[in-house]
Amino acid sequence: MTLSPFAIKWLPVLLLAASNIFMTFAWYGHLKFKSTPLLIVIGVSWGIAFFEYCLAVPANRIGHAVWSAAELKTMQEVITLIVFAGFSVIVLKEPLGWNHLGGFALIAAGAALIFRG
Secondary structure: OOOOHHHHHHHHHHHHHHHHHHHHHHHHHHOOOOOHHHHHHHHHHHHHHHHHHHHHHHHHHHHHHHHHHHHHHHHHHHHHHHHHHHHHHOOOOOOOHHHHHHHHHHHHHHHHHHHOO
């Protein structure tokens, strides 16, 4: 299957965003179920993470045609912060303070440095 240059550039961003939603639930979703035994939580998290890998691996494979590995990793980290911030507020009902937002902004500034070049 041949993808257009537009798809090769932006499909990885969409796939990484979707993969991060799965991974955030795998890593942090169990915090809503603290009475569930740890081994069960680990098994469920692995099952969720399988779908994350099914999206992240193609994202990186396709994206590496246009983005460097460092750019793909940076993109993934920024997407992770955005997804996590939403998850934290919406699912975990934990507020984000100015210190969280300031820290995220500094990470975003570092990401911008990666893409400058």
